[in-house]
Amino acid sequence: MTKLAIIGGGNMGEALLAGLLAGTEPRFTAAEVVVVELAEERAAYLREHYGVATTAEAGPAIRTAETVLLTVKPYHVDDLFAAVADDVNDNQLFVSAVGGVRTSRLEALLPGKSPVVRCMPNTPVSVGRGVVAISAGTYAGEAELDYAQSLFEPVGKVVRVEESRMDAITALSGSGPAYYFFLTEALIEAGILLGLPRALAEELVKANAAGAAEMLQVPDADAVRMRAAVTSPGGATIAAIRQFEERGVRAAVMAAIEAARDRAAEMGR
Ligand SMILES: NC(=O)C1=CN([C@@H]2O[C@H](COP(=O)(O)OP(=O)(O)OC[C@H]3O[C@@H](n4cnc5c(N)ncnc54)[C@H](O)[C@@H]3O)[C@@H](O)[C@H]2O)C=CC1
Numbered sequence: 001m002t003k004l005a006i007i008g009g010g011n012m013g014e015a016l017l018a019g020l021l022a023g024t025e026p027r028f029t030a031a032e033v034v035v036v037e038l039a040e041e042r043a044a045y046l047r048e049h050y051g052v053a054t055t056a057e058a059g060p061a062i063r064t065a066e067t068v069l070l071t072v073k074p075y076h077v078d079d080l081f082a083a084v085a086d087d088v089n090d091n092q093l094f095v096s097a098v099g100g101v102r103t104s105r106l107e108a109l110l111p112g113k114s115p116v117v118r119c120m121p122n123t124p125v126s127v128g129r130g131v132v133a134i135s136a137g138t139y140a141g142e143a144e145l146d147y148a149q150s151l152f153e154p155v156g157k158v159v160r161v162e163e164s165r166m167d168a169i170t171a172l173s174g175s176g177p178a179y180y181f182f183l184t185e186a187l188i189e190a191g192i193l194l195g196l197p198r199a200l201a202e203e204l205v206k207a208n209a210a211g212a213a214e215m216l217q218v219p220d221a222d223a224v225r226m227r228a229a230v231t232s233p234g235g236a237t238i239a240a241i242r243q244f245e246e247r248g249v250r251a252a253v254m255a256a257i258e259a260a261r262d263r264a265a266e267m268g269r
Pocket residue numbers: 007008009010011012013036037038039042058071072073074076079080097098099100120121122123174175
């Protein structure tokens with residue numbers, strides 16, 4: 001029996017696969033995992049890089065799996081479940097990372113009463129520094145949440161949440177790495193505007209991100225206080241902060257996360 005079937009070998013399927021197979025004591029060996037991926041070029045890449053088996057046939061992979069991890073797009077879900085109804089049993093755990101899709105919708109698509117845990121990971125799971133929010137569906141309880149926690153702890157921090165918070169968590173945390181990468185891009189371009197060579201600008205901006213991230217991990221780290229500590233009276237930093245505030249960057253961030261939350265909810269319908 002396969003321990004884990006990952007359905008969808010795209011960006012998130014690969015990020016979780018990489019994290020779960022990494023390290024000297026990986027959560028799974030490659031032989032314990034099968035990835036269901038329709039695009040053959042993508043499947044070949046995953047076989048070559050991770051040594052896992054792949055298939056385009058979800059049914060047999062699901063039939064023989066203890067845990068089924070869903071990493072397909074929300075609009076793939078109906079077709080997928082229609083095709084595998086005969087391959088599912090109630091002893092399997094379904095763990096869904098599908099954005100916006102509620103456990104009640106997945107439960108309605110499943111033929112029996114398989115337990116479903118919904119999760120929202122982020123791409124740093126690929127390097128063991130992710131964060132994964134989990135919540136239980138109707139037929140999943142503490143045992144299934146404990147199992148999901150043990151599944152994801154090797155790839156990052158795990159937080160248990162009410163499912164009603166999942167769309168907000170998708171916007172803030174699932175999408176979160178993209179915002180930091182976006183800011184990174186913008187800062188590198190700013191360095192180039194100021195005449196720095198691209199390689200130097202990249203080196204400085206990436207090292208700043210790593211340093212600031214490390215400082216934020218110190219217990220009781222306070223972003224407001226740490227930002228103030230950089231902002232000298234009458235100095236350079238306050239001149240930049242004034243531009244951010246005049247241009248509404250703080251309000252833009254809030255509006256952006258709100259839009260992501262609303263879009264997550266819409267995707268799941
Ligand atoms: N990319 C991210 O950072 C995050 C993504 N998610 C969620 O993960 C899911 C996947 O997102 P991505 O990996 O970014 O998308 P993606 O488009 O990169 O990957 C989806 C993969 O599923 C494959 N696929 C489609 N139908 C299939 C089927 N019936 N059987 C097997 N494979 C099938 C596609 O060929 C594709 O490779 C989405 O629901 C998204 O909301 C959640 C958290 C973060």
